[in-house]
Each structure stands twice: as C-alpha cells, then as structure tokens.
Amino acid sequence: MTHRGDRTLQATGLARVEGEGAMYVRVDAGQVTEVRLDIYEPPRFFEAFLRGRCYTEPPDITARICGICPVAYQMSACQAIEAACGVSVTGPVADLRRLLYCGEWIASHALHIYLLHAPDFLGYPDAVALAGDHRDIVERGFSLRQAGNTIMELVGGRAIHPVNVRIGGFYRAPTARELRPLAERLRVALDLAVDTVRWVAGFDFPDFSCDHELLALREPGSYPIEQGTLVSSGGLEFAAADFERQVIEEHVPHSTALHARLAGGGGHIMTGPLARYTLNSRWLPPLAARAASEAGLGPACRNPFQSIVVRAVEVVCAIEEALRLIGEYQQPDRPSAPAAPRAGIGHGVTEAPRGVLYHRYELDTEGILRSARIVPPTSQNQAAIQADLRDFVQARLDFDDERLTRDCEQAIRNYDPCISCAAHFLSLRMDRG
Amino acid sequence: MSGSVLPPETGRVVVIGIGNEFRRDDGIGPEVLARLPGQAAESVRLVLSDGDPAGLIEAWTGASLAVVVDAVRADPPVPGRLHRMVVDPADAARIQPVSSHGLGLGDAIGLARALARMPGRLIIHAVEAADLGQGVGLTPAVAAAADALTSAVLRDLAAG
Numbered sequence: 001m002t003h004r005g006d007r008t009l010q011a012t013g014l015a016r017v018e019g020e021g022a023m024y025v026r027v028d029a030g031q032v033t034e035v036r037l038d039i040y041e042p043p044r045f046f047e048a049f050l051r052g053r054c055y056t057e058p059p060d061i062t063a064r065i066c067g068i069c070p071v072a073y074q075m076s077a078c079q080a081i082e083a084a085c086g087v088s089v090t091g092p093v094a095d096l097r098r099l100l101y102c103g104e105w106i107a108s109h110a111l112h113i114y115l116l117h118a119p120d121f122l123g124y125p126d127a128v129a130l131a132g133d134h135r136d137i138v139e140r141g142f143s144l145r146q147a148g149n150t151i152m153e154l155v156g157g158r159a160i161h162p163v164n165v166r167i168g169g170f171y172r173a174p175t176a177r178e179l180r181p182l183a184e185r186l187r188v189a190l191d192l193a194v195d196t197v198r199w200v201a202g203f204d205f206p207d208f209s210c211d212h213e214l215l216a217l218r219e220p221g222s223y224p225i226e227q228g229t230l231v232s233s234g235g236l237e238f239a240a241a242d243f244e245r246q247v248i249e250e251h252v253p254h255s256t257a258l259h260a261r262l263a264g265g266g267g268h269i270m271t272g273p274l275a276r277y278t279l280n281s282r283w284l285p286p287l288a289a290r291a292a293s294e295a296g297l298g299p300a301c302r303n304p305f306q307s308i309v310v311r312a313v314e315v316v317c318a319i320e321e322a323l324r325l326i327g328e329y330q331q332p333d334r335p336s337a338p339a340a341p342r343a344g345i346g347h348g349v350t351e352a353p354r355g356v357l358y359h360r361y362e363l364d365t366e367g368i369l370r371s372a373r374i375v376p377p378t379s380q381n382q383a384a385i386q387a388d389l390r391d392f393v394q395a396r397l398d399f400d401d402e403r404l405t406r407d408c409e410q411a412i413r414n415y416d417p418c419i420s421c422a423a424h425f426l427s428l429r430m431d432r433g
Numbered sequence: 434m435s436g437s438v439l440p441p442e443t444g445r446v447v448v449i450g451i452g453n454e455f456r457r458d459d460g461i462g463p464e465v466l467a468r469l470p471g472q473a474a475e476s477v478r479l480v481l482s483d484g485d486p487a488g489l490i491e492a493w494t495g496a497s498l499a500v501v502v503d504a505v506r507a508d509p510p511v512p513g514r515l516h517r518m519v520v521d522p523a524d525a526a527r528i529q530p531v532s533s534h535g536l537g538l539g540d541a542i543g544l545a546r547a548l549a550r551m552p553g554r555l556i557i558h559a560v561e562a563a564d565l566g567q568g569v570g571l572t573p574a575v576a577a578a579a580d581a582l583t584s585a586v587l588r589d590l591a592a593g
Contacts, residue, residue, distance in 0.1 A: 049455075049567075064455050067483030111487055115544075128540065131547035138548060145487055158481075 084346025103151025114141025341367025
C-alpha cells in the first residue's frame with residue numbers, strides 16, 4: 001500500500017553486502033521516527049585475540065578480518081607498529097606498498113561496481129541475472145578485478161590474504177623484469193576502467209545529497225591511499241595519533257558494530273570514495289581527472305548514489321598509479337627495513353577501499369602486544385548510512401513499500417559496507433505503523 | 434569488450450578449499466588443502482578461497498575438474514558428516530548450498546553458468562560444522578572427518 005501515514009520497511013538478511021545485517025525503518029504519521037541498521041554478526045574478537053601476540057604478527061592476523069580488503073589491514077597494521085618501533089619505510093619499498101594497495105583498490109572496487117551495485121541501477125535482482133543479459137559487461141568487470149588480483153599475487157604473494165608483507169616492508173621484492181608483464185596487462189585494464197566510468201556515468205541517480213562531515217587522508221601532491229594526514233570537510237586536520245581523540249566510537253543497542261562520530265559534538269562521519277574524492281580530487285592523476293570530468297563530476301561529490309562513479313574513477317586512478325610505480329620501479333637493495341621492537345604505542349591509518357582504517361598497538365620492550373584497537377571504515381559510516389536512509393525515506397513516502405525497500409537497500413550499498421569488517425553487522429525492515 | 438572464455442583445458446585440475454581458520458570448523462577447507470601437497474599430483478592447483486564468487490570463478494575457469502571443499506551449516510547438524518555433490522555444469526537450476534559465507538558457492542555457480550565459466554566437472558565436498566564462531570582449531574568431530582575427507586578428494590582427483 002502507498003500513501004499510508006504509518007508504515008514499517010524491513011529487510012532481514014540484506015543482500016549484496018559483505019557480512020550479515022538488517023535494516024529497519026519506522027514511519028509514524030508521515031514522519032520517519034526510527035531507522036536502524038541491525039548488525040547481528042557476532043562481534044569480532046580480533047582486538048582481544050591480538051593481545052599477547054608478537055609485534056610481527058598483526059599484518060598476517062588482521063588480514064583475516066576481511067577477504068576483500070586484507071591489504072588495507074596489513075598496511076594500517078604495519079604503519080602502526082613501525083611508528084611504535086621508530087621505523088621509517090621509504091623509497092622503492094614504500095612504492096611497492098602503494099602498488100600492492102592499488103591492486104586491492106582495483107579488485108575491491110571492480111567487485112562492488114559490477115557484481116554488487118550495478119544490478120541496482122539496471123533493474124536486475126543480482127549479478128547472475130545481469131550476466132544473463134549482459135555477459136560482456138560482467139566479463140569486463142572480471143577482467144578488471146583480475147588485473148587487480150594479478151598485482152596482489154605478484155607483489156603480495158597471493159590474491160587473498162597476501163603473505164609477502166612484513167613489518168618494515170616485504171619478505172621478497174620483485175625484480176623490475178618481473179613487473180614488466182604486469183604493466184602490459186594494466187595498460188589493457190586502463191581502457192576497460194575508462195569504459196567503466198563512461199558506463200556508470202550514464203546510470204540514473206536519485207536526486208539526493210548528504211551533508212555529513214567527510215573524513216579522508218590527504219597527502220598533498222598525490223591521491224591518498226597508503227598514507228597521509230587526516231582531514232575533514234569541516235576543517236579538521238590531525239595525525240593518526242590523534243584519531244581516538246577526534247573520532248569517538250559508541251555502542252548502540254541494536255548493533256554489534258560500534259558507531260563513530262566526531263568529538264566535540266561533531267556530526268556524522270562519512271568516509272570512503274566520496275570523502276576521498278571531495279577532499280582530494282585536485283590530486284587525481286591526469287587520466288582519472290579527465291574521466292571524472294567527462295563523467296560530469298565536479299571537484300566535489302555529495303550524492304552517495306554517485307559513489308559508483310567515484311569508485312570507477314578511483315579504479316582508473318589506481319591503474320594509472322600502478323603503471324607509474326611500475327615504470328619508475330627499481331628493485332630495492334633490501335626488501336624490508338630492520339624493525340627491532342621497543343616499548344611504545346603506534347598508530348596507523350590508511351585508505352581502505354571503503355575508507356579510513358585505523359589501527360593502534362601498544363608494545364612492551366619484548367615486542368609483545370599489550371593492546372590493539374581497530375576502527376574499520378564501515379563502523380565509521382554506520383551513523384551516516386542511517387541518516388541517509390532517514391532523509392531518503394522521508395522525501396519518498398509516496399513510494400510503495402517494495403520500491404522503497406529496494407531503494408533503501410541500494411542506499412546502503414552506496415557505502416559498500418563491509419559488515420564482516422565492522423562487526424563488531426545486514427536484513428531490511430520498514431514499519432509504517 | 435568480451436573476455437576470452439576458453440574451453441576447459443584437458444587435465445587442468447584445481448582443488449579449492451573455502452574457509453577461514455579463525456572461525457573454528459570453517460577451517461576444514463584450508464585444513465584439507467594443507468594436507469594435499471605430497472599426496473596430490475604436483476600438477477594439481479591448490480587454491481585457498483574465502484568463498485568470494487569472483488575468486489571462485491577465476492580459480493576454476495578453464496579447469497577440466499574442480500573439487501571444492503567447504504564447511505556447511507545443517508539443522509539439525511551431525512558435525513563431521515560428509516556430503517559429496519557433483520554439479521551439472523549445464524543445469525540452469527540455481528543451487529544454494531547453505532554455506533557459512535553470506536554470498537558464496539551458489540552465487541558463484543549461477544554466475545559461472547551465465548558467463549560460461551563452469552569447469553568441465555565440479556565436485557563439492559561439504560562437511561557439517563559444529564562451531565563456526567570465533568577462534569582457531571576444528572571441533573573434534575570435524576577434525577576426525579579430515580582424513581576421510583582428504584581421501585575422498587584424492588579419489589576424485591585419481592578418477593580425473
């Protein structure tokens with residue numbers, strides 16, 4: 001029924017998100033009165049699991065939190081522990097880290113664009129139905145994803161849960177010659193990525209915008225991936241070491257994931273592609289910048305439904321960057337910097353495909369972990385997702401339940417939520433009373 | 434652009450272990466995979482998977498035989514009970530094995546059929562799990578099934 005004053009929308013067992021969760025929206029007398037993302041995957045005990053472990057282990061252990069973004073976990077973990085140990089990673093080893101991370105961005109974004117999000121815009125229930133009608137399109141997605149996986153296999157040792165990463169760098173650095181065939185493959189993928197931007201730019205996007213405070217890394221001169229200073233659209237600028245003072249995590253009753261907000265009465269945080277793009281679009285490499293411009297994106301993008309376009313631009317960016325890094329690469333004299341343990345606390349923050357990923361570790365003099373803290377991007381975005389749902393539903397109460405529920409699921413997928421990472425998480429329920 | 438979809442290569446064989454050893458019995462796939470080097474022919478490709486459909490399809494595209502090992506939930510469960518399924522590559526019906534992974538094998542098979550990326554033969558070995566919670570180590574019933582499961586996989590490999 002439509003045009004009722006009171007209604008409930010719900011989805012139990014949200015599809016095409018990574019993990020398990022549910023959505024509930026209640027409307028009373030024409031007003032949205034309650035919106036909840038219910039997260040019911042059991043809380044992850046990785047933080048407790050890490051206590052008592054050796055300082056060399058978090059890159060391998062935390063990689064298991066997520067099959068989609070293991071490199072992000074590895075990179076934030078390395079950065080935090082290296083900060084605690086006073087180790088600096090520069091030159092070709094740092095470049096190899098960015099190259100590996102580019103591989104993860106390409107593979108993760110291609111998966112989300114083609115298999116999870118595009119079916120929403122094209123009216124298909126899932127990627128299987130999309131592939132039935134548009135096999136060539138889905139094949140293009142696979143080719144892109146495979147290009148990213150190839151980087152991860154070559155630099156990281158394997159595509160899932162790479163094994164070549166260690167504190168200080170890598171166990172083995174590839175030779176320049178080994179990287180050359182990768183460049184040939186990436187040049188083909190670059191054309192596919194540009195075609196992807198043109199394809200998604202042609203989708204119909206709901207007229208919607210959000211005013212969340214955007215949070216992303218910034219590394220002047222380059223698009224942020226593996227390092228940078230935290231900046232926000234509200235003018236905040238802070239180092240990783242200040243993350244827990246600036247970003248407050250709170251328990252909410254319906255979720256096993258923590259919700260995050262900015263300290264000092266700040267509003268909802270949005271992290272991820274839109275935040276990165278809006279705060280850093282000036283530093284996109286040339287082809288990605290041109291693709292963004294041709295897609296009609298201005299210097300900022302505040303419509304979460306257009307995140308699929310920004311993701312596609314970021315795939316171009318990551319391939320362009322990977323090609324640059326391979327072109328300039330010279331095998332380092334040693335694949336890792338020595339990293340002796342010392343007592344202290346280290347903080348690390350990098351740009352996972354879904355946004356800012358923060359790690360903090362406390363080490364004792366023997367390098368045993370006394371404590372660990374991990375704040376994944378999806379938990380930072382949850383309050384923003386709920387706010388989007390509230391505003392989206394309030395403006396579309398004339399839609400019938402089926403359409404509104406479907407559109408709400410799409411709105412959630414705008415954030416590519418990784419519930420497995422956040423759960424500390426999805427199904428949809430809409431209650432119109 | 435159309436991807437190049439090759440016909441299954443004669444003799445290319447892959448074993449895919451799905452799972453996460455940090456989720457108790459979900460580690461049975463990786464456990465069986467770890468037992469195969471030295472027992473399976475060197476030409477057999479061993480692939481660890483988290484159940485992601487794209488990764489599964491990439492792993493078995495072009496293979497003449499793909500053997501998949503995964504943990505499953507059953508209700509009521511008989512922990513350690515083994516199931517062997519031979520999937521018909523051409524059957525258009527969608528199958529949805531009840532897996533511990535939200536989006537997984539059923540989606541991968543549906544997508545692979547739509548993309549003509551099914552292996553020549555696909556055999557699934559599923560093990561009923563007792564505990565898929567946080568933590569390392571298989572429960573005794575599932576651990577006790579690992580030998581029989583490894584042997585069953587080796588029999589499929591020997592039969593080609």
